[in-house]
Amino acid sequence: MPAVQETVDQVRSLDVDQYKYGFFTEIETDKAPKGLTEDTVRFISAKKNEPEWMLEWRLEAFRRWQTMREPDWARVSYPPIDYQDLYYYSAPKRPSQLSIDDIDPEILATYEKLGIPLRERDALLGIESGATKVAVDAVFDSVSVATTFKEELARAGVIFMPISEAVREHPELVRKYLGSVVPVTDNYFATLNSAVFSDGSFVYVPKGVRCPMELSTYFRINERNTGQFERTLIIADEGAYVSYLEGCTAPMRDENQLHAAVVELVALDDAEIKYSTVQNWYPGDKDGKGGIYNFVTKRGDCRGDRSKISWTQVETGSAITWKYPSCILRGDDSQGEFYSIAISNGRQQVDSGTKMIHLGKNTSSRIISKGIAAGYSDNTYRGLVSAHRKATGARNFTNCDSLLIGDKCGAHTVPYIESKNSSAQFEHEATTSKISDDQLFYCRQRGLDPEEATALIVNGFVKDVLQQLPMEFAVEAQKLIAVSLEGSVG
Amino acid sequence: MALLDIENLHAKIDGEHGKEILKGLSLKVNPGEVHAIMGPNGSGKSTLSYILAGKEDYEVTDGTVTLEGEDLLEMEIDERAAKGVFLAFQYPVEVPGVATMTFLRAALNAQRKKRGEAEISTPDFLRLVREKAGHLGINQDMLKRGVNVGFSGGEKKRAEILQMAVLEPKLCVLDETDSGLDIDALKVVSEGVNALRSPDRAMIVITHYQRLLNHIVPDFVHVMNQGRIVRSGGKELALELEANGYAEYQQDAA
Ligand SMILES: Nc1ncnc2c1ncn2[C@@H]1O[C@H](COP(=O)(O)OP(=O)(O)O)[C@@H](O)[C@H]1O
Numbered sequence: 108m109p110a111v112q113e114t115v116d117q118v119r120s121l122d123v124d125q126y127k128y129g130f131f132t133e134i135e136t137d138k139a140p141k142g143l144t145e146d147t148v149r150f151i152s153a154k155k156n157e158p159e160w161m162l163e164w165r166l167e168a169f170r171r172w173q174t175m176r177e178p179d180w181a182r183v184s185y186p187p188i189d190y191q192d193l194y195y196y197s198a199p200k201r202p203s204q205l206s207i208d209d210i211d212p213e214i215l216a217t218y219e220k221l222g223i224p225l226r227e228r229d230a231l232l233g234i235e236s237g238a239t240k241v242a243v244d245a246v247f248d249s250v251s252v253a254t255t256f257k258e259e260l261a262r263a264g265v266i267f268m269p270i271s272e273a274v275r276e277h278p279e280l281v282r283k284y285l286g287s288v289v290p291v292t293d294n295y296f297a298t299l300n301s302a303v304f305s306d307g308s309f310v311y312v313p314k315g316v317r318c319p320m321e322l323s324t325y326f327r328i329n330e331r332n333t334g335q336f337e338r339t340l341i342i343a344d345e346g347a348y349v350s351y352l353e354g355c356t357a358p359m360r361d362e363n364q365l366h367a368a369v370v371e372l373v374a375l376d377d378a379e380i381k382y383s384t385v386q387n388w389y390p391g392d393k394d395g396k397g398g399i400y401n402f403v404t405k406r407g408d409c410r411g412d413r414s415k416i417s418w419t420q421v422e423t424g425s426a427i428t429w430k431y432p433s434c435i436l437r438g439d440d441s442q443g444e445f446y447s448i449a450i451s452n453g454r455q456q457v458d459s460g461t462k463m464i465h466l467g468k469n470t471s472s473r474i475i476s477k478g479i480a481a482g483y484s485d486n487t488y489r490g491l492v493s494a495h496r497k498a499t500g501a502r503n504f505t506n507c508d509s510l511l512i513g514d515k516c517g518a519h520t521v522p523y524i525e526s527k528n529s530s531a532q533f534e535h536e537a538t539t540s541k542i543s544d545d546q547l548f549y550c551r552q553r554g555l556d557p558e559e560a561t562a563l564i565v566n567g568f569v570k571d572v573l574q575q576l577p578m579e580f581a582v583e584a585q586k587l588i589a590v591s592l593e594g595s596v597g
Numbered sequence: 598m599a600l601l602d603i604e605n606l607h608a609k610i611d612g613e614h615g616k617e618i619l620k621g622l623s624l625k626v627n628p629g630e631v632h633a634i635m636g637p638n639g640s641g642k643s644t645l646s647y648i649l650a651g652k653e654d655y656e657v658t659d660g661t662v663t664l665e666g667e668d669l670l671e672m673e674i675d676e677r678a679a680k681g682v683f684l685a686f687q688y689p690v691e692v693p694g695v696a697t698m699t700f701l702r703a704a705l706n707a708q709r710k711k712r713g714e715a716e717i718s719t720p721d722f723l724r725l726v727r728e729k730a731g732h733l734g735i736n737q738d739m740l741k742r743g744v745n746v747g748f749s750g751g752e753k754k755r756a757e758i759l760q761m762a763v764l765e766p767k768l769c770v771l772d773e774t775d776s777g778l779d780i781d782a783l784k785v786v787s788e789g790v791n792a793l794r795s796p797d798r799a800m801i802v803i804t805h806y807q808r809l810l811n812h813i814v815p816d817f818v819h820v821m822n823q824g825r826i827v828r829s830g831g832k833e834l835a836l837e838l839e840a841n842g843y844a845e846y847q848q849d850a851a
């Protein structure tokens with residue numbers, strides 16, 4: 108398989124600087140004053156030309172947030188965050204979203220470096236060389252800078268645009284669904300996001316439409332001391348289907364940066380949403396200096412009967428990951444899936460997992476989680492599977508495997524199961540293993556160096572999840588796995 | 598120049614109180630030769646094979662080993678592999694989730710890269726594996742399964758020989774390749790090994806039983822006991838051992 112070879116090449120080429128996305132782009136920006144007050148919220152809302160209802164929604168969230176406390180139940184530790192010492196809005200000075208030629212060439216160059224084609228022409232060249240067509244929305248710090256293939260999507264009736272635009276152009280859809288899955292009051296970080304979110308993607312796939320291409324958003328944090336609070340809302344109307352990919356990177360910085368996103372998915376009757384993430388935020392250096400704090404709330408609502416939501420995630424970056432993409436299985440016969448690879452190395456801390464909330468009849472869910480811990484990192488799987496009183500015939504299968512590399516890291520599994528319906532069937536499997544010296548010796552005897560051998564063994568360990576990713580993403584993920592494990596052996 | 602030259606090799610289990618296992622072993626192997634090493638259990642045969650491959654559980658305390666004149670003991674495990682040292686394991690290791698095909702290709706390309714050769718193209722690789730696998734009775738299904746995962750004893754040994762055939766080493770060390778094989782499997786495996794005999798390739802065939810040597814006929818037979826080679830001869834020595842057992846050597850050593 109060529110991907111393995113690419114994995115190997117990647118490791119080789121990244122000898123020195125293992126985080127290749129760690130560059131910073133010099134551009135002029137427009138910022139809100141530092142700190143967070145009602146005025147900051149008003150500033151952001153005004154920058155976005157938002158209608159009054161949106162501002163009110165934000166202010167309500169902000170007032171609520173002031174009464175809340177930061178959660179401390181996750182198995183992560185970090186110094187207190189000074190929320191007044193951050194910028195909450197930063198935008199490239201040139202106007203965005205007019206036409207590709209108005210975008211600052213520096214930003215275009217940044218995305219090119221990241222391998223994300225923003226010009227449709229370039230993307231089309233990609234197709235000719237055999238790649239799948241992917242529409243991209245690129246978010247640079249606080250704003251969306253380009254959305255490709257907009258017209259082609261519009262012909263299919265699919266709305267794919269920055270959420271800031273959707274607020275103005277499709278207020279009826281946004282008002283109906285925003286906060287309907289993750290309520291404003293949900294949790295500390297989600298409430299903060301509701302107050303200050305600056306941009307993100309909005310997707311609406313109408314009844315019976317199969318979205319003609321993969322949709323993708325690429326998030327980039329560039330500015331120093333700037334929190335990124337993006338908001339994504341995806342609605343698949345009755346019988347619709349959409350596959351959505353999300354990728355993220357940030358420059359290398361000594362100080363920590365806050366990322367608190369909210370993603371809401373709504374699937375109506377017979378609709379299906381497949382959401383894949385390759386999260387590669389800067390993880391900090393080997394001593395744990397710098398890196399992104401990733402406090403994210405992702406939740407999908409299988410609101411309609413026979414609807415299906417599937418989360419696939421590859422988590423390799425961030426200093427701290429606090430993330431539990433979940434499914435509310437409200438419709439009868441609805442299905443939820445969670446496939447996860449979470450890798451931690453160096454001083455990274457990962458506390459991630461999922462919640463499957465079975466409310467409807469004959470709902471089913473499946474959880475496959477692969478945690479890999481190396482270096483001095485800590486990797487926790489935290490999961491909740493619950494069946495409501497009315498969830499007759501609910502079924503869940505959970506398989507949760509951890510792999511340890513070296514003996515200075517830790518893996519923990521914290522599964523919660525709650526069943527209020529006696530017909531629910533929940534199955535849970537969990538294993539913890541180590542890469543054995545015998546495996547390494549065997550691979551090395553065949554010619555693989557220690558890092559190649561480790562990458563190969565780990566790729567084998569995560570195979571079940573990689574198979575769930577769209578092809579290009581799987582290749583990307585395989586490379587990332589090798590890179591993020593660099594320096595974990597020997 | 599000999600392909601492999603082992604002189605007065607002493608080795609112990611790594612660690613402060615590790616016991617000495619090889620106690621002055623010498624052996625020269627020229628290209629094209631097949632050497633059998635026989636001896637009772639615990640005499641140090643597997644230890645010798647591991648030390649040649651570079652396993653880190655042992656410490657060499659005296660003596661030298663050279664491969665084509667170069668100091669083998671100084672080389673990393675994977676470097677030795679790229680230079681042509683192949684060990685067919687007595688107990689092949691499982692690598693779950695990594696298809697045998699993927700593993701073979703990763704190994705072959707890693708070795709080629711270390712030798713400064715270009716990667717093999719996909720069609721060439723597929724052709725190569727298909728041909729070699731066919732001779733060993735290995736089907737596509739087995740190539741798609743995880744390395745050694747759920748393989749029977751015989752399948753594991755055949756898979757080892759397939760790897761050897763694809764990697765085309767200069768020095769093949771086969772550790773108890775006959776153990777756990779029934780007579781039919783033994784024949785298939787031996788034919789696979791014999792097909793690889795060539796004037797530029799040498800083999801060290803480690804076995805406890807003479808039976809294997811009816812199929813893989815060696816040029817030389819060595820008897821090992823308590824960490825040394827205590828007797829060497831031609832292929833007829835194996836027959837003598839079969840008739841008389843190892844008792845006489847074990848007494849000598851005692
Ligand atoms: N890693 C090890 N740790 C402890 N003892 C070992 C180890 N490897 C080999 N030995 C011991 O060394 C001796 C030789 O073993 P081995 O090389 O496996 O012999 P053979 O292959 O001839 O049966 C045995 O007494 C064995 O128990």
Ligand SMILES: [Mg+2]
Pocket residue numbers: 642643644687773
């Ligand atoms: Mg042995």
